[in-house]
Amino acid sequence: MAGEKDKIMAKIDLDKVPEHIAIIMDGNGRWARKKGLPRIAGHRAGVESIREVIETSLELNIKVITLFAFSTENWKRPRKEVNFLMNLPLEYLNKELDNLKKQGVKINKIGCEEDIPEKTLNAVKKGIKETYNNNKLILNFALNYGGRAEIINAVKRIADKVENKELDSNNIDENIFNEYLYTKDLPDPSLIIRSSGEKRISNFLLWQMAYSELWFSPVYWPDFKGEHLLEAIYDYQNRDRRFGKVK
Numbered sequence: 001m002a003g004e005k006d007k008i009m010a011k012i013d014l015d016k017v018p019e020h021i022a023i024i025m026d027g028n029g030r031w032a033r034k035k036g037l038p039r040i041a042g043h044r045a046g047v048e049s050i051r052e053v054i055e056t057s058l059e060l061n062i063k064v065i066t067l068f069a070f071s072t073e074n075w076k077r078p079r080k081e082v083n084f085l086m087n088l089p090l091e092y093l094n095k096e097l098d099n100l101k102k103q104g105v106k107i108n109k110i111g112c113e114e115d116i117p118e119k120t121l122n123a124v125k126k127g128i129k130e131t132y133n134n135n136k137l138i139l140n141f142a143l144n145y146g147g148r149a150e151i152i153n154a155v156k157r158i159a160d161k162v163e164n165k166e167l168d169s170n171n172i173d174e175n176i177f178n179e180y181l182y183t184k185d186l187p188d189p190s191l192i193i194r195s196s197g198e199k200r201i202s203n204f205l206l207w208q209m210a211y212s213e214l215w216f217s218p219v220y221w222p223d224f225k226g227e228h229l230l231e232a233i234y235d236y237q238n239r240d241r242r243f244g245k246v247k
């Protein structure tokens, strides 16, 4: 409801918005089942929530939104659902790319490219290329992403460098390690949101969330609107982030 959104928007401190918000978009299947629809209807309906989140993020001048679209574990779902999910980025970009371009959105992607169908990968790469010079908001899709896989991938590449004497193991620190992550050019998320009432991380951004604030919304992803994002940000703004220090 626009009224609800305006009410909470008025309470937000525009000088204190999180720079990077990462979202675990969960609950599509349960949303659909509740309506007597097939699970894939929930995935399709979830696209509308993405649009709302982008619009609200642009209004607040948020710099990065990361969306968990497909995890390394989601391959274990029924073939039909996996196929649908793998086709969804293509469907989404066909419909939304022009609008994203106009809005100044820059598309980015994290995750393992292997196993992603070529058609899907090409559509995402086209989106990345065509929005490359945009700078209002980075829209980062975590596609075939797993936090553990990302860390293992980094460790292997670092081990290669050490073996080839291009890197001294004594010099490995958090900054160097960060350079080997998919997110190397992005700030760590200040706020992580999960919809659908589940309170777990499900292998998302394990390294990057060391000091993220967490927000669990009971709302299923297709029902997640701008006002729900604002609710999370408002709560975030009223927290005391200590980073281990004392005041």
Ligand code: IPE
Pocket (backbone or CB within 6 Å): 025, 026, 027, 028, 029, 030, 031, 069, 070, 071, 074, 085, 196, 221
């Ligand atoms: C999130 O919704 C979308 C993906 C994981 C791709 P789910 O499909 O997990 O929906 P639920 O959790 O079964 O309701």
Ligand code: IPE
Pocket (backbone or CB within 6 Å): 024, 025, 026, 027, 068, 069, 070, 071, 074, 198, 200, 202
């Ligand atoms: C996490 O949701 C992955 C995405 C949102 C893409 P899941 O629905 O796959 O996670 P679990 O199985 O409930 O932990």
Ligand code: MG
Pocket (backbone or CB within 6 Å): 026, 027, 028
């Ligand atoms: Mg789920």
